[in-house]
Amino acid sequence: MDTLEKRLAMLARKGDTSAFAEIVELYKDKIFHLAYRMLSNRHEAEDVVQDTFLRVYRNLDRYDENQKFSTWIYRIGTNLCIDRLRKRKPSYSLDAEMNDQEGVDGYSMIPSDDRTPETYLLVSETQRMIHEAIDSLPAKYKSVMVLRYLQDMSLQEISDVLNMPVTTIKTRVHRGREFLRKKLERKI
Amino acid sequence: MDCKQAVSLMHNLLDDDLERSCALDLKEHMLACPACRERFRQLEETEQLLYGFNHRLQPTTDELTERIMSVIPKPKKQSAMFKWVRRHPAITVAAVFVLVMMTSALSMWNADKQLLVKGQQLDGVVIQDNKVIVPNGKVVKGDLTIHNGLAEVYGEVEGNVTVVDGKVYQASTAHITGSVQQIDEAMSWIWYQISSLFPGNATAP
Incomplete structure (x- = not known):
């Protein structure tokens, strides 16, 4: 499994866009789920998926073939999520109950x-x-x-x-x- | 075994990282301790809930793939040149150096419209308008370089006389030990600049 991804990564490195598209197909759901669980926001999660693949594409030259491809792409995705969580201003969660009205949460608003x-x-x-x-x-x-x-x-x-x-x-x-x-x- | 130890072992067990002997010790403790039994049940339940939560997300849309493929940079034709540059850094640096040298030499040649006299010892030299005169009986030690001017030599020069964009007039009394050069064109000016970088090779082609 991992050798397939490595081969695709090598092809993409040489400028083969369709090989890169295959990498995207293989990993977009996995990275999306990771990001969605981390951020609890679909739009942000999709942005992270996009940023992850953009970073993967830009750094294909630096991908170390001795490392598992999945480890590498998960590291990029996880770091992007952690960055976003750190930058996030303390915001009101939809799920948090409002202080003044009991039993009313963000969903009912x-x-x-x-x-x-x-x-x-x-x-x-x-x-x-x-x-x-x-x-x-x-x-x-x-x-x-x-x-x-x-x-x-x-x-x-x-x-x-x-x-x-x-x-x-x-x-x-x-x-x-x-x-x-x-x-x-x-x-x- | 106290309860604190037991909890630590519970976590190791859930990590699949507990030796058989330790597992037996833990089991023994839990049989005797209802609180730890309850704790372990809760931890197991928590794990089950988390694993069960695993597959409840909708897959991403195809538009996301298109979006990603549209933002990645297209392979450029330029990249071949960049690759070459990356592979031959020394040649690139040398080429940039030569380019800078040539432009600076050219700009010096263009900028110089004023009379300029260079030499190690210019005591005896007389300058009138755009004329540089070495009077009769005077001795100039070392090279004499003149830009944008006329050189009239009546006396003695112990070295080379170089005139850029100008003329040399040598009287019959003149005595120049070195060579006399007149440079008028940009290319020969550049050649002169380059060859003056390497002492001992200061002759024009």
């Missing part, structure tokens, strides 16, 4: 047609809670937890993507897991 398809899919209360719990994770735990559970990566793979020692990743998974356990306590 906007017409239902504006809800994104993803929000629609969160039909059950449980789904909504999981979404909120992940969204409320601090950035450094969020990236690790999203890669671990929503991208199914091993601790070693996460350590390669984030360029951090496995022991650090382990500690973050443990803390992240406890954080989510407390958030979801009512449901479990």
